[in-house]
Amino acid sequence: MSEWGALDRFLQTDPRDVGCEQAMAILHVYVDLVASGADAEQRYPGVAAHLAACGPCDEDFHGLLAAVRAAD
């Protein structure tokens, strides 16, 4: 059973997950919080839950964070 941990994690759904639309709508706010060292995950748990489950949105999050850090 433990060999399928990755499958189990993939199938798990988090009721706090806000979905792509809401997460992307405030991604800039979330990223500025992360870049400033604030606890973005605590402030926006639904966005954090979404980024943990959605590969494409997580990729966008890391892209935006990289752009902000490169400019600072």
Place this chain on the structure above:
Amino acid sequence: MSRGIDSVTVDGFDVESREWVSALGRASGPDRHAAEARLHAMLLRVARGELRRRSPSLGISGAEVDDVAHQAAADAMMAIISKLRTFRGESRFTTWAYRFVVLEVSTKLGRHFWREHGVSFDPGDWDRLPDRFGVHPAHVAEARDLAAALRTAVETELTERQRQAFVAIVLNGTPLDAVVVEFETNRNAVYKMMFDARRKLRAALVAKGYLSSFDVRQVDE
């Protein structure tokens, strides 16, 4: 853009963000043109950086990459100018603007994949499933029962659209953004489709005793 600076609320913005909004909000003139040129250069730099960051998984290179960067910067520029009034100062203006170009890069890469490779809904060989989830070869034989149960659940529990999305994304490794193009919808709709599919499949595997109802994420935390 025809509206002037008076139509843009600037209260509470940081100094740099206020300067951006003021310059881009002008009806016309050298300040507006200079700000647009600066913004475009910034967006192009971010688009190129993002494409470089994603380059290991891109499957495109050279002039094609730069073409995507220019298209993403141009489309982001148009979106930013048309949505300038919606900027409320909740983040720095530059972070807000970068978001547009990063999302444009994502969309264009999904479309590029769809154009070059298409999307296959043929499940092909279900024996690839253990490999997709990193099951060690020594345990593949033991995992066969669970793979068969998952296949049955996919075929019996999911709607046709959910099954197609599952096969394309999970079995065939197609990027979700390419499935979005194929389904002529948006990322949120395909994600929601997969979210519901994941929930149904897990419930089916828990009911058959293959997975525990325990939330494995609690172990990871």
